[in-house]
Amino acid sequence: MLDINFIRENAELVKEAARKKRVVVDIDALLGLDEKRRNLIKEVDAFRAQQNAASEKIPQMTDEEREQTIAAMRDLKEELSQKEDTLKDTEDSYMRLMLLVPNIPDLSVPDGDSDADNAEVRAQGEKPQFGFQPKDHSALMQNLNLVDFERGAKVSGFRGYFLKGDAVLLSAALWQLAFELLARKGFTLHSAPALVRGITLVGTGWLPQGKDEVYKVEDDLYLAGTAEVSMMGMFEDEIIDGSMLPIKVAAFSPCYRSEAGSYGKDTKGLYRVHEFMKVEQVVLCRADHEESVRWHEELTKNAEEMLQALGLPYRVVVNCGADLGLGQVKKYDIETWIPSQKKYGETHSSSYFHDFQTRRLNIRYRDADGKLKFAHSLNNTMIATPRILISLLENYQQEDGSVLVPEVLRKWMGKERITKHET
RNA sequence: GGAGGAGUGGCCGAGUGGUUGAAGGCGCGGCUCUCGAAAAGCCGUAUACGGGAAACCGUAUCGUGAGUUCGAAUCUCACCUCCUCCGCCA
Numbered sequence: 001m002l003d004i005n006f007i008r009e010n011a012e013l014v015k016e017a018a019r020k021k022r023v024v025v026d027i028d029a030l031l032g033l034d035e036k037r038r039n040l041i042k043e044v045d046a047f048r049a050q051q052n053a054a055s056e057k058i059p060q061m062t063d064e065e066r067e068q069t070i071a072a073m074r075d076l077k078e079e080l081s082q083k084e085d086t087l088k089d090t091e092d093s094y095m096r097l098m099l100l101v102p103n104i105p106d107l108s109v110p111d112g113d114s115d116a117d118n119a120e121v122r123a124q125g126e127k128p129q130f131g132f133q134p135k136d137h138s139a140l141m142q143n144l145n146l147v148d149f150e151r152g153a154k155v156s157g158f159r160g161y162f163l164k165g166d167a168v169l170l171s172a173a174l175w176q177l178a179f180e181l182l183a184r185k186g187f188t189l190h191s192a193p194a195l196v197r198g199i200t201l202v203g204t205g206w207l208p209q210g211k212d213e214v215y216k217v218e219d220d221l222y223l224a225g226t227a228e229v230s231m232m233g234m235f236e237d238e239i240i241d242g243s244m245l246p247i248k249v250a251a252f253s254p255c256y257r258s259e260a261g262s263y264g265k266d267t268k269g270l271y272r273v274h275e276f277m278k279v280e281q282v283v284l285c286r287a288d289h290e291e292s293v294r295w296h297e298e299l300t301k302n303a304e305e306m307l308q309a310l311g312l313p314y315r316v317v318v319n320c321g322a323d324l325g326l327g328q329v330k331k332y333d334i335e336t337w338i339p340s341q342k343k344y345g346e347t348h349s350s351s352y353f354h355d356f357q358t359r360r361l362n363i364r365y366r367d368a369d370g371k372l373k374f375a376h377s378l379n380n381t382m383i384a385t386p387r388i389l390i391s392l393l394e395n396y397q398q399e400d401g402s403v404l405v406p407e408v409l410r411k412w413m414g415k416e417r418i419t420k421h422e423t
Numbered sequence: 424g425g426a427g428g429a430g431u432g433g434c435c436g437a438g439u440g441g442u443u444g445a446a447g448g449c450g451c452g453g454c455u456c457u458c459g460a461a462a463a464g465c466c467g468u469a470u471a472c473g474g475g476a477a478a479c480c481g482u483a484u485c486g487u488g489a490g491u492u493c494g495a496a497u498c499u500c501a502c503c504u505c506c507u508c509c510g511c512c513a
Binding site (some may be wrong): 048 | 452472483492
């Protein structure tokens, strides 16, 4: 959420931000409601001041005076409660619109209509040259008995899957590597809930506009698409000691995405699934743009280091306006090379929000000068399984259909090659 | 799931309808005293919104929401959270 004072003073900038993000929101209507709301507040406050002044005197009054005053206050009360109702309605409409106002994208964010307009920033790693026809991950995994899609769908429905055998060990090894790298960098490890309250999703900017993409279960509970949600919710309504910043957390959780709107997309394989596991990086830092930028680059670099350690070719793209979330100021996607498709596929998403999320969640800290400020928030994927297995298995596949295990993972895998096992 | 108990400021804790944003204490900040410190004393210490150049003024906030009342931390209802005991359970 943006500061209403900022919107009022920079209406054109906010409209341009909405345009760049391809978000439809009526800023003029919002400003109209804001003015109406503030006028009503003034009126209601004046009524209440009158009421409070009378209440203060009533105990000292003579019986006659008291009766008169109480009668007068009774009339005033009726008028007041009407105004209060109008104010409440106005504030509801105002808040509904406020929640749809996007954050301002950074100047370095390219204009564009879809992810096709994202711009490559850098590419790393050498793409493998195969002396044979490389298989895609589905074929590779089915041959090695690492996955069961048919029975996955039987049990879990469309996009359901079971991982098996070494694919499970490989996933666990990747989580281990992620934990190890992040712990070494001073991140506090968390296992985070995926089951979250609606208010937490509103606070992180996933709701209300994205409600089709989130699974809802009973009791106003939802299944979060990322641990960013619960890790941000963890600090909701808290005042953080400024000396504790930056707070760096690594959060492991299952993640759920309904993928509404992607019905026809990536229907085969493990690329787009409803349920997956992720180690996420989340940072809360001082409310300072330079600080946010510094951590954004840092979080991006952390994920790159992981991919470099795994020996996977990747590239970093800067996402265009239309491909930014409501609260994001800037985002880099990291895309990892998928040999069978001869293209890069998104495996990581690194973004910063300034105080967009913390304003909604009321996460503040006391600065050195004693002032309360909304912290800045950022997050990035460290590793998401099973999607990363696609690149990993395809890049490391051998002519005989086996797959080499990257050096760094061998200590957890206990083997250097994945070969076929029965059942 | 059943039966009890409790939610007040950074913390502890008083307060059962009328100048209570809230006693007292702790903590924190400033000052006095001191060569310095400790101790002691004095003063000050919430947040949000609205108005104002500012001083400051107004409003709201005692788990959350709704209600009763001229007036609610205090009364009523619903919900949430925590604690104790019983049951169940990975």
